Amino acid sequence: xxCAPKKAAMKVxxxxxxxxxRGNGICxxxxxxxxxxxxxxxxVRLMACGNPDPQGEQPDYSLEHFKIPIFEPIIHANGFNFxxxxxxxxxxxxxxxxxxxISEAFPLEAATVRIAKREGIPCVGSFHMFxxxxxxxxxxxxxxxxxxxxxxxxxxxxxxxCTHIHCPTEPVRVHLSDSGYKSRLVMVSNGIGIQTGxxxxxxxxxxxxxxLCTGRFSHEKSQEVLLEAMxxxxxxxxxxxxxxxxxxxxxxxKRLADKLVRDNxxxxxxxxxxxxxxELEALARRAYLxxxxxxVEVEGLSCVEALKEGAVPVIAKGPYTAAWxxxxxxxxxxxxxxxxxxxxxxxxxxxxxxxxxxxxxxYAESIRKYDIEDSVGQMIRMxxxxxxxxxx
Numbered sequence: 020x021x022c023a024p025k026k027a028a029m030k031v032x033x034x035x036x037x038x039x040x041r042g043n044g045i046c047x048x049x050x051x052x053x054x055x056x057x058x059x060x061x062x063v064r065l066m067a068c069g070n071p072d073p074q075g076e077q078p079d080y081s082l083e084h085f086k087i088p089i090f091e092p093i094i095h096a097n098g099f100n101f102x103x104x105x106x107x108x109x110x111x112x113x114x115x116x117x118x119x120x121i122s123e124a125f126p127l128e129a130a131t132v133r134i135a136k137r138e139g140i141p142c143v144g145s146f147h148m149f150x151x152x153x154x155x156x157x158x159x160x161x162x163x164x165x166x167x168x169x170x171x172x173x174x175x176x177x178x179x180x181c182t183h184i185h186c187p188t189e190p191v192r193v194h195l196s197d198s199g200y201k202s203r204l205v206m207v208s209n210g211i212g213i214q215t216g217x218x219x220x221x222x223x224x225x226x227x228x229x230x231l232c233t234g235r236f237s238h239e240k241s242q243e244v245l246l247e248a249m250x251x252x253x254x255x256x257x258x259x260x261x262x263x264x265x266x267x268x269x270x271x272x273k274r275l276a277d278k279l280v281r282d283n284x285x286x287x288x289x290x291x292x293x294x295x296x297x298e299l300e301a302l303a304r305r306a307y308l309x310x311x312x313x314x315v316e317v318e319g320l321s322c323v324e325a326l327k328e329g330a331v332p333v334i335a336k337g338p339y340t341a342a343w344x345x346x347x348x349x350x351x352x353x354x355x356x357x358x359x360x361x362x363x364x365x366x367x368x369x370x371x372x373x374x375x376x377x378x379x380x381x382y383a384e385s386i387r388k389y390d391i392e393d394s395v396g397q398m399i400r401m402x403x404x405x406x407x408x409x410x411x
Contacts, residue, residue: 028062031402032116034131035123037100038078039070041293043235044320045147048209049122055395066112066131068102080112082127104130113140118402121181122147124173132180141409143401144181144202146191151315151339155238170198178202182405185398187318188341205401210391211323227259227287228369231306231330233299233321234313236266241312241335243268244358246275249284251362254369259287263294263302296324303328307375308368314355315339326386329379333364347381 038049049065056063066080082102104127113119113135119142121128132142150169154162178184178195183203186192192204234240242262249255262272269291276289294302303309309330311322319342322332326345336343337355346352350367353360368375 028060029399029402029406030115030117031056031061031063032066032112032119033063034066034112034119034121034128036102036125036127037068038065039068039072039075040100043099044318045122047320048145048147051209051391052395052398055391056399059395059399061399064112064115066109068100080108082108101125102127106130106134109134110138113138116140118143118405120145120402121177124177129176132177136180139409141405142181143183143185143405144178145185145187146178146195147187147317149194149315149317149339152239155315167198170194174198174200182408183401185401188344190339190341190344191317203404205397207397207401208389208394209318209320210389210394211320211327211386213327213387213390226257228254228257228307229259229261229305230308230310230365231261231263231302231325232310232312233263233325234311235264236262236268236272238268239313239315240264240266241314241356242272243275244312244335244356244361245310246272246279246289247358248361248365249279251359253366255279255284256286257369258285258365260285260289261302261306262289262291263299265293299324300328303330306330308333308365310361310365311335311342312355312361313340313342316341318342319345320389323386323389326382329383331368331375331378331382333361333368335361345382345386347378347385 033049033053035045035049038046040046053063053065064079067078067082068084069081070077082105085101085103087101109131113131119131119135119140121131121142121144135142150166154166178200181202183205184195184200186195186204186206187209189206192206195204232242232245236242245260249258252258260276273291279285280288303325309322309325309332311319311332311334313319314335314337322334322342322345326332332346332351334343334346334352335355336352340355343352350364353364
């Protein structure tokens with residue numbers, strides 16, 4: 020009796036500039052996807068900049084770091100590196116793959132999709148950032164014409180070569196549709212690991228009231244709004260702010276925090292730190308509230324990470340934000356940049372501790388639908404559709 024030959028595993032090439040910088044959301048998403056795809060039996064390889072840690076894991080196709088004069092300090096401070104384009108290595112990597120998954124729309128990805136097109140290898144792309152994420156960090160927050168140009172440039176140089184575009188949230192899908200993107204737009208959350216046991220909710224706490232804010236200290240994250248809100252809060256002298264992250268604006272935020280203490284607005288000195296995933300989970304369980312001030316983002320999974328531990332959020336809402344969709348009602352939403360409105364929400368939750376305890380459990384339950392296992396299954400289906408499309 021002859022056994023049917025075993026079907027070869029799907030071969031997926033993931034391409035990004037860098038996957039090994041802590042604190043970078045794209046790096047986190049790429050490494051998480053890489054591991055989950057391997058766990059699902061997919062033959063997956065990574066092409067990216069080499070890991071700066073010589074003892075750490077290295078990409079299958081390791082590219083050199085490309086340093087951009089003048090702008091390199093800003094780029095690195097924001098948790099990013101560009102990779103040099105090595106067309107010989109790109110061609111080798113693409114020739115191995117059944118499908119190519121690009122994670123950004125920069126020169127490396129533009130070169131990769133063109134080589135893949137030439138070789139008849141299908142591509143899918145993830146849309147992990149708005150152009151506003153980039154321009155905000157060089158002081159161009161309101162450059163709408165330039166934002167529109169960059170969005171168009173990404174379209175014609177990278178995403179038009181993709182059969183499918185992975186949109187982490189509905190706002191991204193709508194933005195790309197409105198911007199004339201013609202590839203199939205597939206909405207799939209990047210997802211997080213969801214606990215399967217009983218939901219852990221934060222415990223009632225005495226003063227100080229611990230308020231947690233996570234994320235890179237950069238212009239698009241807008242943590243200064245939380246510091247400004249302390250000037251309007253009735254309970255500022257009961258609050259201790261805890262900022263988890265790092266980035267180019269850390270020094271500025273520490274100075275603002277120190278001034279709030281000197282001016283007797285804050286009694287408890289704010290804490291700044293950079294933590295492991297396990298440490299962040301412990302902080303979220305201790306937090307009375309989780310504040311998310313970002314005015315531009317494609318998903319905001321750091322918010323979900325806090326919610327799964329039973330933290331109750333107060334989230335900024337604006338035209339380029341997505342995390343506010345994790346809020347269960349308006350008590351957990353405030354308009355972007357509105358420090359007074361944020362203070363009002365914080366004060367309301369402090370005045371209603373039993374409701375905060377109840378909603379902590381509600382929030383922990385609400386994020387089960389963002390389980391990364393479901394997301395990976397949807398990504399694999401997208402890869403297969405892309406392969407089938409290319410084969411006609």
